[in-house]
């Protein structure tokens with residue numbers, strides 16, 4: 378046991394609960410989102426500034442450490458795990474981690490292993506992801522217009538993402554498209570995006586822009602409440618509430634004309650915190666108990682302090698005991714973002 382462990386010993390008895398993680402509001406934590414890198418090969422305007430300063434590589438947990446951390450959460454009742462970023466598929470050797478975590482699915486400890494990706498690397502990795510036990514993925518795509526795609530992602534190439542989608546579907550992965558609804562950018566295109574996605578057998582989920590991290594533009598200019606988007610869509614489509622849930626915050630409708638499902642993630646207009654079942658882990662081992670709050674717990678120190686997981690479980694217990702009731706996102710009432718960190722730190 379090294380000196381870090383000593384610090385933890387002084388903090389109290391080493392009697393970690395190994396049971397399920399229940400927060401102070403009675404919510405069971407069963408969903409872990411893991412940002413495996415803060416880096417990305419795109420620079421989406423609502424997500425990042427063009428010149429981002431990324432974490433020094435030395436601060437990152439190794440993939441072996443991430444695996445150990447994730448496995449500790451699975452032992453504590455996490456049933457769904459999502460890899461995200463930054464762009465998860467730009468992390469070197471990421472398939473090692475996917476394969477390791479896939480074993481938990483194979484052996485019944487985890488219901489679902491999935492990832493959120495911008496799709497740029499999918500043509501290379503889709504088949505192997507499927508082989509590792511991934512069944513469903515989310516691909517973020519805000520427009521089908523190559524020039525607009527380049528504008529919103531700054532560095533992205535739509536044709537590469539399209540190749541990636543083909544590869545994913547050919548590999549048997551079920552794909553959901555996520556699009557951030559941006560006023561005067563893609564709002565008029567949403568019906569076409571929906572017809573296209575549903576035509577390919579993919580669900581589409583719309584997301585409201587959230588005030589996270591300094592970016593060049595003013596988010597108030599692009600913020601579009603999805604209640605307004607839904608009302609507009611309802612003029613041309615028959616939308617019926619659908620009880621479908623994927624374990625996330627999206628609420629779905631069935632679209633009669635396309636036969637597909639349309640989801641809405643509305644952190645700004647509808648607060649879904651009361652049913653929050655998730656926590657977020659970053660690539661440095663920081664645990665955020667809420668996407669919309671600054672409070673966080675360092676799990677890297679207890680992870681590295683000893684080879685057994687007792688200290689880690691104790692730190693997890695303390696962190697879950699501080700999970701807040703909800704976020705305080707508001708767009709437009711302040712000049713600064715509600716939380717300073719970028720979405721690429723916690724991965725959405």
Ligand code: SAM
Nearest residue numbers: 424462463464493494495517555586587720725
């Ligand atoms: N790079 C991957 C991708 O784009 O899918 C995974 C990470 S990305 C941060 C996860 C999701 O967050 C994407 O669907 C992206 O559109 C969304 N996102 C990023 N910044 C956002 C913001 N400020 N408000 C709402 N959604 C945002």
Ligand code: SF4
Nearest residue numbers: 417419421424463495
């Ligand atoms: Fe990269 Fe995803 Fe952020 Fe776009 S939304 S910059 S793809 S992390």
